[in-house]
Amino acid sequence: xxxxxxxxxxxxxxxxxxxxxxxxxxxxxxxxxxxxxxxxxxxxxxxxxxxxxxxxxxxxxxxxxxxxxxxxxxxxxxxxxxxxxxxxxxxxxxxxxxxxxxxxxxxxxxxxxxxxxxxxxxxxxxxxxxxxxxxxxxxxxxxxxxxxxxxxxxxxxxxxxxxxxxxxxxxxxxxxxxxxxxxxxxxxxxxxxxxxxxxxxxxxxxxxxxxxxxxxxxxxxxxxxxxxxxxxxxxxxxxxxxxxxxxxxxxxxxxxxxxxxxxxxxxxxxxxxxxxxxxxxxxxxxxxxxxxxxxxxxxxxxxxxxxxxxxxxxxxxxxxxxxxxxxxxxxxxxxxxxxxxxxxxxxxxxxxxxxxxxxxxxxxxxxxxxxxxxxxxxxxxxxxxxxxxxxxxxxxxxxxxxxxxx
Amino acid sequence: xxxxxxxxxxxxxxxxxxxxxxxxxxxxxxxxxxxxxxxxxxxxxxxxxxxxxxxxxxxxxxxxxxxxxxxxxxxxxxxxxxxxxxxxxxxxxxxxxxxxxxxxxxxxxxxxxxxxxxxxxxxxxxxxxxxxxxxxxxxxxxxxxxxxxxxxxxxxxxxxxxxxxxxxxx
Numbered sequence: 146x147x148x149x150x151x152x153x154x155x156x157x158x159x160x161x162x163x164x165x166x167x168x169x170x171x172x173x174x175x176x177x178x179x180x181x182x183x184x185x186x187x188x189x190x191x192x193x194x195x196x197x198x199x200x201x202x203x204x205x206x207x208x209x210x211x212x213x214x215x216x217x218x219x220x221x222x223x224x225x226x227x228x229x230x231x232x233x234x235x236x237x238x239x240x241x242x243x244x245x246x247x248x249x250x251x252x253x254x255x256x257x258x259x260x261x262x263x264x265x266x267x268x269x270x271x272x273x274x275x276x277x278x279x280x281x282x283x284x285x286x287x288x289x290x291x292x293x294x295x296x297x298x299x300x301x302x303x304x305x306x307x308x309x310x311x312x313x314x315x316x317x318x319x320x321x322x323x324x325x326x327x328x329x330x331x332x333x334x335x336x337x338x339x340x341x342x343x344x345x346x347x348x349x350x351x352x353x354x355x356x357x358x359x360x361x362x363x364x365x366x367x368x369x370x371x372x373x374x375x376x377x378x379x380x381x382x383x384x385x386x387x388x389x390x391x392x393x394x395x396x397x398x399x400x401x402x403x404x405x406x407x408x409x410x411x412x413x414x415x416x417x418x419x420x421x422x423x424x425x426x427x428x429x430x431x432x433x434x435x436x437x438x439x440x441x442x443x444x445x446x447x448x449x450x451x452x453x454x455x456x457x458x459x460x461x462x463x464x465x466x467x468x469x470x471x472x473x474x475x476x477x478x479x480x481x482x483x484x485x486x487x488x489x490x491x492x493x494x495x496x497x498x499x500x501x502x503x504x505x506x507x508x509x510x511x512x513x514x515x516x517x518x519x520x521x522x523x524x525x526x527x528x529x530x531x532x533x534x535x536x537x538x539x540x541x542x543x544x545x546x547x548x549x550x551x
Numbered sequence: 552x553x554x555x556x557x558x559x560x561x562x563x564x565x566x567x568x569x570x571x572x573x574x575x576x577x578x579x580x581x582x583x584x585x586x587x588x589x590x591x592x593x594x595x596x597x598x599x600x601x602x603x604x605x606x607x608x609x610x611x612x613x614x615x616x617x618x619x620x621x622x623x624x625x626x627x628x629x630x631x632x633x634x635x636x637x638x639x640x641x642x643x644x645x646x647x648x649x650x651x652x653x654x655x656x657x658x659x660x661x662x663x664x665x666x667x668x669x670x671x672x673x674x675x676x677x678x679x680x681x682x683x684x685x686x687x688x689x690x691x692x693x694x695x696x697x698x699x700x701x702x703x704x705x706x707x708x709x710x711x712x713x714x715x716x717x718x719x720x721x
Contacts, residue, residue: 152651172646175617176639182621182632187682197631204578204625211578282626289628289685320628327628334686 198322205293205325209281223418276300276424281325290333290353292316292419297324302424307387309423313413314338314380314391318424326424330416331393332356340393340410341381348381351393351410356417359394359410378410388427516544523548565717569603569610577623592691593698594668596623598706600638601664604645607714616642630683637671644671657707665700672696 185193227234278294296302298321308315308328316336320327329336332353340351340361347364354360361378376396382389394412524543526532532549533540543549576595596619603610620635627634644667648660672692679685 155650172613172639172643175613176636176643178617179620179632179636179639183630183636183678183682186631193631197625200621200625200631204622208578208626211575215579291628334688 201320201322202324205281205322208293212282274301274306274424274426276302278302278326278422278424280419280422289335290330290356290416291319292328292330292416292422294326294328294422294424295324296424297322297326299323302326303426306424306426307391309391309425310414310419312392314387314393315414315416315419315422317387328422331359332412332416338387338393339381339383340378341389342396343377343379345376348383351378354409357412357415359412361396361408361410364408376408513541513544516547520544520547561720562717565720566610568713568717569599569607570612570615573599573611573615573619574622577619578626590694591698592695593702594695595702595706596638597641597668597699598703599710600641601645601667601703602707602710604642605649605660606710608646608649611642613639613642629679633675633678637675640671640674641667657704660707661700661703664703665696668696668699 182193186197276296278296278300280292281295282293294302294308302318302321304318304321306318308317314331316328316330316333318326319329330353331338331351332355334353336353338351340349341347342349342361342364349361349364351359351361359378375398378393378396380387380389380391380393392413394410396408396410521535521544524533524540526534533543573596576599600611600616616638617635620633620638621631623629623634623638624631644663648663652659672695676687676692679687
């Protein structure tokens with residue numbers, strides 16, 4: 146037992162303390178150095194930070210040179226692939242172009258409107274610094290997804306600046322050296338971006354998940370409309386880390402479990418194909434807004450007055466309309482009653498007319514009968530005269546005439 | 552005379568192969584540690600360092616391993632000194648195995664390598680998570696360890712061939 150322990154100690158001592166053949170440093174000494182570096186680095190010790198900077202400048206440039214052959218191979222492969230798929234893509238692009246031209250016109254109008262309204266609410270940002278940079282190293286390790294760009298302090302790059310690739314969000318600057326800077330990609334698990342999901346304007350936080358994917362957090366219980374197949378994810382501008390409205394990616398509902406709490410975002414850009422990126426910073430449009438705002442405010446006040454007047458007129462008209470409706474209802478009610486009365490009266494009139502007619506007929510008959518008794522003999526036909534038959538028309542006329550017509 | 556000179560240059564180049572491989576793998580943009588595939592990654596530097604410290608300790612100096620670790624930290628963006636520490640501990644483990652081994656066996660080497668990288672990755676994970684507040688994916692780590700272990704078998708075969716080739720030339 147004692148022997149075994151001794152062997153172990155000897156082996157360990159030999160491994161860590163003894164300098165091997167052609168070994169200039171003992172392992173233990175170097176391990177001690179590493180630990181010292183780690184500890185001093187964690188407390189931001191200045192000489193270590195300076196050493197870091199020197200190392201970074203050297204490594205980034207040498208890494209770029211070492212990576213040239215592999216990059217060349219990668220580019221050749223991409224070129225060959227593009228060449229073969231050229232015609233198919235051309236047809237597809239032509240179709241898309243026609244559609245996009247139409248959409249673009251609408252977008253231009255919407256953009257102008259958007260700028261106008263954003264200026265009104267002091268939320269309009271302008272680019273105050275824009276630089277194009279080349280991607281030196283695209284080192285996508287599982288620990289930290291980041292890229293190195295060839296612009297640094299010398300080119301006015303500052304920590305926190307936004308990195309765009311053709312208008313799409315790629316990441317932000319987290320480390321600035323004199324000639325180079327490190328960009329944390331949005332696909333990194335440590336990047337937390339306040340985003341807005343459209344349509345619906347749902348607010349969430351997005352962090353990286355995969356090479357081409359992100360995951361939305363803190364949207365538990367939020368109901369994404371099920372009838373929508375795609376949701377667009379843009380920066381929300383919350384926390385003033387990013388300008389709002391920078392496109393990031395899409396959520397495809399077919400890829401996501403409806404009940405899942407974390408939704409997957411597919412990024413628009415392929416981060417492994419980044420070659421040149423745009424480094425921008427935004428600031429509020431202060432001066433131009435001040436000069437514009439005076440004119441705008443007068444115009445706005447005028448408009449507000451007009452609107453208030455229109456509102457007041459509208460209110461009065463609404464009141465009048467209400468009263469009119471009430472009056473109309475009353476009139477309609479009265480009208481209905483009157484119509485009923487007219488109908489009744491007409492009925493009565495008709496009945497009265499009938500009675501009058503009957504009475505007239507009766508009175509004529511009565512007169513005829515009376516005169517018949519008196520003058521019937523003068524008109525009646527008999528053996529000795531050639532007068533009229535009883536009840537004939539001529540007889541009646543004769544009776545009513547009280548004898549023969551002379 | 553010229554032939555001798557040529558031979559010397561070729562020999563020194565051959566003997567520097569592991570160092571060149573180590574530095575290229577550390578500085579290179581195309582990293583085997585993250586190949587871009589979703590469930591595939593392995594740490595080539597681990598395999599190289601372990602193999603050469605186990606089989607041919609003079610091939611890779613500790614100082615060079617230490618510098619390679621520093622460069623790796625800078626390129627990947629990890630705290631300076633962490634990769635160096637892990638690489639050197641790997642060197643230590645390989646040296647220990649070399650000292651206690653009488654009859655070398657590939658399977659035993661592999662299992663020892665697996666135990667070592669499990670321990671070292673755990674240590675790296677603990678340091679990154681608890682001291683430097685990094686967020687790491689467990690699954691990526693596990694996949695990396697498994698494939699590094701599997702690829703040790705393949706690469707040790709290729710390194711053996713390379714060593715034989717160098718021996719023949721020299």
